[in-house]
Amino acid sequence: MKTQPRPAGLHGKGLADLGGCRYHRGMAEKQIEEGLEFTPKFDGRGLIPAIAQDAETGQILMVAWMNREALDRTLATGRATYFSRSRNKLWTKGEESGHIQRVRQILVDCDQDCLILKVAVDQGQCHVGYQSCFYRAVKSGSRTDLEFIAEKVYDPNAAYKK
Amino acid sequence: MKTQPRPAGLHGKGLADLGGCRYHRGMAEKQIEEGLEFTPKFDGRGLIPAIAQDAETGQILMVAWMNREALDRTLATGRATYFSRSRNKLWTKGEESGHIQRVRQILVDCDQDCLILKVAVDQGQCHVGYQSCFYRAVKSGSRTDLEFIAEKVYDPNAAYKK
Numbered sequence: 114m115k116t117q118p119r120p121a122g123l124h125g126k127g128l129a130d131l132g133g134c135r136y137h138r139g140m141a142e143k144q145i146e147e148g149l150e151f152t153p154k155f156d157g158r159g160l161i162p163a164i165a166q167d168a169e170t171g172q173i174l175m176v177a178w179m180n181r182e183a184l185d186r187t188l189a190t191g192r193a194t195y196f197s198r199s200r201n202k203l204w205t206k207g208e209e210s211g212h213i214q215r216v217r218q219i220l221v222d223c224d225q226d227c228l229i230l231k232v233a234v235d236q237g238q239c240h241v242g243y244q245s246c247f248y249r250a251v252k253s254g255s256r257t258d259l260e261f262i263a264e265k266v267y268d269p270n271a272a273y274k275k
Numbered sequence: 276m277k278t279q280p281r282p283a284g285l286h287g288k289g290l291a292d293l294g295g296c297r298y299h300r301g302m303a304e305k306q307i308e309e310g311l312e313f314t315p316k317f318d319g320r321g322l323i324p325a326i327a328q329d330a331e332t333g334q335i336l337m338v339a340w341m342n343r344e345a346l347d348r349t350l351a352t353g354r355a356t357y358f359s360r361s362r363n364k365l366w367t368k369g370e371e372s373g374h375i376q377r378v379r380q381i382l383v384d385c386d387q388d389c390l391i392l393k394v395a396v397d398q399g400q401c402h403v404g405y406q407s408c409f410y411r412a413v414k415s416g417s418r419t420d421l422e423f424i425a426e427k428v429y430d431p432n433a434a435y436k437k
Contacts, residue, residue, distance in 0.1 A: 146403050149421045151413050164326060164335060171333025173326060176389045188418045221421065222408040223401055227338045229409050239385055241308050246384040247391050251313050256350045259311045259383065 146223045154226040155181060158198075161228060165193060165206070165238070167245075168217040168231040174238040175246045177206075179228065191216050193230050210272045212237050237267035308385045316388040317343060320360075323390060327355060327368070327400070329407075330379040330393040336400040337408045339368075341390065353378050355392050372434045374399050399429035 145152065155161050160178040167174055177195040179187070183203050186194040193214035194205045207213030214232035221228055239246040242265035252258040307314065317323050322340040329336055339357040341349070345365050348356040355376035356367045369375030376394035383390055401408040404427035414420040 149411070149423075151417070151419050151421045162324070162338070164338070166335060173328060173335065173391055176324070176326070176384065185418065188413070219413040220409040220424070221411055221413070222338065223403050223405075223410070227408075229335055241385050243385075246389075247382040248385070249311070249383055251350070251381040251383070255313070256347065257313050259313045261311075262382070 142224075145225055151221065152225055153184065153221060153228065154224065156226070160196060160198075161226060163193075163195065163228040163230055165214055165230045165232050168233050172245055173247055174214075174232070174234065174244070184228075187216055187230070188219070193232055206238075210237070210240070210269075211235075212267075212272070214238070237269075237272070240269055241265075242267055242269045304386075307387055313383065314387055315346065315383060315390065316386065318388075322358060322360075323388060325355075325357065325390040325392055327376055327392045327394050330395050334407055335409055336376075336394070336396065336406070346390075349378055349392070350381070355394055368400075372399070372402070372431075373397075374429075374434070376400070399431075399434070402431055403427075404429055404431045 144150070153161050159180045161180075161184070162176060163179050164176050165174040166172065178198065179194075180196040180203075183194045183196045186203065186205075190205075192205055192207075193216055194203055196202070197204045205213070212235060214230065214234050216230050216232055218231040219228055220231065236244060238244055239248065241248070243263050244266050245263065248261060248263040249259040250262045252260050306312070315323050321342045323342075323346070324338060325341050326338050327336040328334065340360065341356075342358040342365075345356045345358045348365065348367075352367075354367055354369075355378055356365055358364070359366045367375070374397060376392065376396050378392050378394055380393040381390055382393065398406060400406055401410065403410070405425050406428050407425065410423060410425040411421040412424045414422050
């Protein structure tokens with residue numbers, strides 16, 4: 114039993130205050146943080162952020178959202194399925210482009226409000242043509258300039274055309 | 276010039292619809308996605324999610340939020356500074372625990388609504404005592420059970436006590 118509240122905000126707690134998520138103190142918090150029950154916290158919109166990370170290389174490929182159904186489908190099929198807020202429906206990564214994500218492992222963070230999908234992928238996970246959506250970095254010493262840190266690995270016009 | 280809208284939701288677009296973020300089509304989208312101007316999209320709350328990733332190992336350590344001031348301070352000092360929604364103020368990672376993050380590189384994704392901080396760290400980035408906040412994984416074949424995939428690397432009670 115903790116007699117002092119734990120120091121809030123000393124790690125990645127920011128996502129916890131999205132929508133319906135709240136801090137959990139005392140035993141509930143301990144269960145969430147140190148227990149072995151998977152109780153993902155969906156926010157007020159019913160969503161949880163998911164980071165797709167290459168299981169082989171550790172490269173972060175993209176960040177998207179899941180609702181309960183997307184997570185269940187991902188768990189059932191082993192293929193990453195997300196929820197598109199813009200299209201208001203589930204989408205399985207690669208359903209149009211062919212660049213699917215085979216899920217090897219799902220990690221959850223301390224307060225269970227963010228997921229990592231460790232995925233096996235082929236070339237080209239970003240719709241712009243790069244392996245990762247994170248193909249640019251802020252130039253050293255600048256706060257306004259980017260530089261490319263990757264090269265395109267496929268032609269998105271060919272992959273996405275009708 | 277694109278004559279067809281690009282297929283929305285085929286990558287990590289979910290974060291784009293948070294708050295004030297909207298899809299950008301045509302030239303604006305192309306500039307955001309393929310340009311070299313760093314124009315991070317803060318959401319309706321003035322926040323952008325930031326993933327802290329170990330620059331050496333590729334391990335994802337935590338996920339938090341930044342406002343413009345937190346990002347500017349991070350860029351100016353080279354130490355990761357986030358915005359705590361619960362405390363409604365900036366916090367520099369490690370200001371209490373000593374487990375700071377030295378920022379080696381900042382990556383931005385295609386639509387510039389998510390950041391990766393490549394950081395150099397010492398032991399123990401999670402307040403629970405682990406190196407990463409992601410110290411548990413969903414058990415293979417289960418949708419309800421977790422298993423630990425890491426061991427604690429420091430004693431949080433010692434690090435955070437007054």
